[in-house]
Amino acid sequence: MTKLDDLQKKYPKYSVESWVTDYGIYDHEAKEFIGVPINSFFEAERTLLWFLTYLDEKLNKEFNNIQGSIFLDWAQxxxxxxxxxxxxxxxxxxxxxWSYNPLMNYLSSINFKTKLKWFCELKGYHFEPKERIIRNISGKTTEMILVQSVKSTLN
Known part of the structure; x- marks a missing residue:
């Protein structure tokens, strides 16, 4: 299994278009760092592994920046x-x-859901709903969320 396979497994929803976009963004940084043109860059396997590791670190930072450490600790x-x-x-x-950390009281419902989706992506969980799940509980309309482990989605 290659480093690229590892990244695609770790970030399954990270599309080919996103890889191409990031390639364009990081190409400049890679050329400056290693000082070689792009053709030589992809011919050198060691350099390619460096680039993929660099991209993995960038993506991990993006996940953590979006989630924040408080949310991540709570979700885990x-x-x-x-x-x-x-x-x-x-x-x-x-x-x-909110009871875990009162600083999170500012978090809107939309931001909460966004952070939860990123958490599921990071952990390899399946986030439902693609559409909203609405249930009538004790005569009150309630939005439900379902987070499934990979094991349960295979059954």
Missing amino acids: QYFNEKTLNAEVSKISMMENL
């Missing part, structure tokens, strides 16, 4: 056997986050 604790693979009320998730 929150998603366990009880909450994975089960529909959970979005508002109860948010309230749990």
Whole structure:
């Protein structure tokens, strides 16, 4: 398995177009760093591995910047056997986050969902819903979120 295969496995939704865009952005940085033209850059396997490692680090930084350490710490604790693979009320998730760290009270519902999607991407979880899941619980309309482990999506 190559480093490129590892990256594509780690970031399955990172499209070919995104790789091409990042290639264009990082091409300039790579040329400056190693001082060789792009044709030589891709002919040298060692340099290519450096580039892919560099790109992996950039993507990890992007994931962490979007999520933030507080959200990431909370999500890693929150998603366990009880909450994975089960529909959970979005508002109860948010309230749990707020009680975990009051600094997260500013987080909007949309930003919460965005951070949760990035967390699922990072951990290899399957985020549902693509559309909203709405349930009537005790006569009240409630939005539900389902985060599935890879193991359960295969069954």
